[in-house]
Amino acid sequence: MGRAPCCDKANVKKGPWSPEEDAKLKAYIEEHGTGGNWIALPQKIGLKRCGKSCRLRWLNYLRPNIKHGGFSEEEDNIICSLYISIGSRWSIIAAQLPGRTDNDIKNYWNTRLKKKLLGKQRKELNARRLHGLKQEMKKGSGNFMVSESRSSNQNPCWSEMPMPAVPMPYPSNQDPHLSDHASIRKLLIKLGAGGRFSDGHQQPINDDEGMNLQCPLDTSSTQQQLYENSIDLLPSPCPMNSVITSNTCQLTEAQYDMDVANMHLLQGGLNSFPVELNETIYNNNFPQRLEGLEFLYGGGMVNDSTGTSSAESSSWCDISSLVYPPLVANCEGRDPAMLQECPFEESRYMVPQ
DNA sequence: AAGATCCACAACCGCCCTGTG
DNA sequence: GCACAGGGCGGTTGTGGATCT
Secondary structure: OOOOOOOOHHHOOOOOOOHHHHHHHHHHHHHHOOOOOOOOHHHHHOOOOOHHHHHHHHHHHHOOOOOOOOOOHHHHHHHHHHHHHHOOOHHHHHHOOOOOOHHHHHHHHHHHHHHHHHHHHHHHHHHHHHHHHHHHHHHOOOOOOOOHHHHOOOOOOHHHOOOOOOOOOOOHHHOOOOOOHHHHHHHHHHHHOOOOOOOOOOOOOOHHHHOOOOOOOOOOHHHHHHHHHHHHHOOOOOOHHHHHOHHHOOOOHHHHHHHHHHHHHHHHHHHHOOHHHHHHHHOOOOOOOOOOOHHHOHHHOOOOOOOOOHHHOOHHHHHHHHHOOOOOOOOOOOOHHHHHOOHHHHHOOOOOO
16 A cells, blocks of 8 residues: 655645745745755645655755855765765755755765766776786786685785776676776775865876775784674675675675775775875864764774874774675674664764754 | 767656654 | 654756856
8 A cells, every 4th residue: 555645746836946935934034944844834824845845945045044055075075975974965064065955966976976076987997907907918928817815805906807908998887897886985085195175186196096905904802802892883885894794795796806806996995095094084174073974983992083193094994894784794693783883874863953 | 170989967757754634 | 563744855847047159
């Protein structure tokens, strides 16, 4: 049985709002508030609009102190870093950017930031492919096929991933690695190794560093505990957990290999993870703790900017433990209390407005 | 100059979650 | 426990202006 519609669609106006409608809605809400009932509101003020439409119009446009357009580089970085951590939870991201609405950020991401990043990715891929081609030509081998290391899950190497022998630019929507949150998240990390996310700051990619497969993170038991905690804390908007949870993995072996390889690549990339982004988060660029993300600061997950010196800045590694769970991740057998306290799940409905 | 295409943004749609009776 | 209404959210679409051919 379908749900009853929230309003009579036949008698509801759609499309752009007129200045008169805006004025009516704004005047009423400023005087009386929403009354806690958006559905009834348009009838009260004589608007032939759906209550949900009124709500969106107010929240995204008419509400005081709303900023439109003109995103700063700092805001870009915040959006990117939060996207890495929590995915497309636009309302949570918006809560960290005063005056910005989730809709605004979502549109900005979809129309600009993502394209900006994809542009970088394509340039980088082409550069890598050319580099790989040159290397193979030097060796006198045209064989780009999968190596033993990949099939054996040991030290999989990006350069050994199957690649076309000739650079083949493809539309972004056909790029098999850029179609979901996980892929873009990976891309963000890779780009992060080159500097800021915005144009004009990218440094040349050092292939050797990029190929460094040594995990840069302290793998002591403490760090490992942080990793494991991070698994509990992140509901993982991407299927990464399922990818790396061997006993629940539903993927084919080939898919598993590919993602494990990417994970290694990512962990290698963290060697030179964005110092500037790190600074953005922990230093003056981030003058206050992120509202609604306090859990990032507690329990040793992330150093509080006020409490640690830069000399201790394994700080990006700390946050990276949130972002990149270890390969041993597995939610089974975890303390149920911790799972219940997952702040991200709660935050969806507890974000301060 | 005119049509085609691209782009950014506003708005809508449908699903999920919570509260309530 | 169940059904329903309302609020909230992310994804998608529609539209108008800008740019290109």
